[in-house]
Amino acid sequence: DVKVTQSSRYLVKRTGEKVFLECVQDMDHENMFWYRQDPGLGLRLIYFSYDVKMKEKGDIPEGYSVSREKKERFSLILESASTNQTSMYLCASSFGGTNPSYNEQFFGPGTRLTVL
C-alpha cells in the first residue's frame, strides 16, 4: 500500500520560530511536492523537487525553503514563522518517468500548522 507520511498532524508554533515539516514516501517516487491549503484558495504549490538535492519554486515560495537530501524525504522549512503561515500543509509525491505531468500525485494526511 503506497504511503506518504507527514511528521505531525497538528503543530502550534510561535511567531519567529523556525519550523520543520517532514514528509516521507515509501514508493521510490522521483517527484515530491509541498502545498498549502487555505479556504477559498484551494491548493497552492510552495516548492517541488524532481530529484535528490533538486528543487524548484512553486507559486508561493516566499517565506519557505525546502531540503531533499534523500529520495524518500522532503522537508519544508519556515525560517521565521509568521501568523500568515497558519495553514494546512500537504505533501505529495509522484512517479517521474518520461511524462511526469501525466502521473497522479499521492498525498499525505496534512499538517495543520497554527502560528501564534
Add this chain to the structure above:
Amino acid sequence: AQKVTQAQTEISVVEKEDVTLDCVYETRDTTYYLFWYKQPPSGELVFLIRRNSFDEQNEISGRYSWNFQKSTSSFNFTITASQVVDSAVYFCALSEPTSGTYKYIFGTGTRLKVLA
C-alpha cells in the same frame, strides 16, 4: 493563462440523490491532463480519475461518472445515488506537459455534504 474553476463552493444533498460537481478549465495547450481528487475529513487527497485531452470518452466507475467536453472546456463529475461516505471536498486539477513544470493547477474545491 491556465486556470481551473470550480464555481460551486458547497453543495448539500440528501442521501440517494444524484449530484454533479462542475469543473471548467482554461489552457492554451492541446495536450493536457485533467484530474479529480477527493479529500475526506481525514485530510488526505485521494486520486479518483485522470483524463487525457485527446480522450473525450466519458467514464463510469460504479456510482461515479465523468463527462469531459472539450467544446465547453469542462470536466464534470457526477455521483449517482449519493451516500454519506461521499461527503468530502472534491478538487479538479489540470496539468500541462509543455509548461516545463510538473505542477498541477488546482481548483478551489467543492465541499459536498450528503445528509442521511
